[in-house]
Amino acid sequence: MNLGRSGRNLVLRFEGNWNVRETRHHEIDTLFSDLDREGSADALEVDMAKVGSWDTSLLIVVARAEDWCRKHRVNFLRESLPANVASLLAISEEVPERKTGRDVKKSSSIFTILGAMTITAIEGFKTALEFTGEAVLSLGRILRRQAAFDWRLFWLTMQECSFQALPIVGMINFLTGLIFAFVGAIQLRQFGAGIYVANLVAVAMAREMGAIMTGIIMAGRTGAAFAAQIGSMKVSEEIDALRTLAISPMDFLVSPRLLALSLMMPLLVLYADLVGILGGALVALTFLGISWTQYWNQTIGSMGLIDIATGLTKGAIFGVIVAMAGCERGMKCGNNAAAVGNAATSAVVLGITLIVASDATIDVIQEILNL
């Protein structure tokens, strides 16, 4: 590639093979430096007689040369280009560049960021309130038998949230009970009060840990699944199809999941409590030398009905939270595969955060009410 003169015209001569995979930027930069140095001319013509094979890489240099001519008020002789090169250049210019404004830099001052975060938080809160309101209205319609309630989905979700969740809920809660018993055993044994491990495990599992651990497991397992299922339905326009049939997606997709999980969660918590107590019993029997009868009597004596009821109520509340977080994130999902992933992640984070926050709130209320 070189630059020459033909009278008052500059002649840009291309030669050899042009392949987009091989960089020639040094050669191209030298050429444009030469063009700048050559300065004034009436016109720039192109000679491609010695070009072998070529592709887009050649077009780019020609387009750049034409741009140079425009800036330096030199006439670019398009007619000197071979027909196929000129034709492709013409196609690339057929549709003018769209000024999208995407390259405009956004302000990044601290106030702008804080303002944007505040607006997002307020919008998020409003959206959550709206969604809760819609869910309540949907439940009202279901009770009045005015909703298109998908019973198949309800039974299927019940199965997924109960029987199919037993192994993971069982394992995690057994280990939780076991860990609590170990921690308690180390401390209580020093005072000869090893038997009180049973009290510690029973009350902790029944009031707090059974519900919290089950809630967290279900947020990761079922909440994420709800968000992904509904999100992918949104991507494939299945939710739009429901709306155009005047079927409320809340009645058809959200309420069955919400009801199924809220109904099953207390049962899962009860199961979690029992398994957790068994985990504690294993430690008491093997490391503290306490008999099974002693451990069981101590457990029964330490727990009141209020402890069990607290755990079950928390379970139901956590079920509502997990289902609402999952469904809300799914319904607000964007229209692409990445958005489905984000919806699932966000459902888990939101679910776990709300579980911990609501648990703390319930504990404070109970303390105030002396329950």
Place this chain on the structure above:
Amino acid sequence: MSEAQAPAAGLSHGNQSQAAIEVKGLEMGYDAFILMRDIDFSVAHGEIMVIMGGSGCGKSTLLKYLIGLKEVEKGEIIYHGRSFSEASPKEKEEMQRTFGVLYQGGALWSSLTLGENVALPLEQYTSLSAKEIMEIVSMKLALVGLKGFEEFYPSEISGGMRKRAGLARAMALDPAMLFFDEPSAGLDPITSLRLDELILQLRDCLGTTIVVVTHELPSIFTIADTSIFLDAETKRVIAHGNPRELVKEGKSDPKVREFLLRGHPEKTPIGLPK
């Protein structure tokens, strides 16, 4: 002023006298089910071949065999004299880099912008600088009428634009061969015509060998140099040739004629200029 001479179009890939694509005795299927057998055809350099046939006859499946998404169990696929079906995985990858594929929906990566989508093959397989890559991306998007859309995400543009952006990505490395799966499906007639014109320009200007799966009759008559017709009933290729020839009385199987005349043998084929 020097004489304007047309340079050799496109990059040379292998011996130009050899067929760009040769398929010999290919059998297609899923598990034990045979979808099509004894497929034989060849495509010359710089030729556009259309794969035609009714819905469900295996057009898109044949394309999957051609681009290496399905393993050949029986038969052979040869590109520029080199066996593709019997190549080692490394050789196969090397050959696949000379392909560009446009999938039905564009198949753009949704987490990347259009610019990033087109740039990815260039970043992976060339040593070009970021500035050079951006220049190429800009040119490719300009060629498909999407100049200025570099920063848009696929979810922010229409289906037709996604398809055009998919084509820009398929052309990123200036492939020797381009494969299109239903390029006109879901597009309005004007956009569809523009896409057909672009396909013709790619053949004429860059000498690209192109294989198109379609059952859009106007496209078939506009772009095809040659074609094959897959028949689900006999599980064989029942016609091979230029559709303008195949449509003539007695030149092909009546099924092919009926297809090309849209079920009305007495009518003029749609898209064929009188």
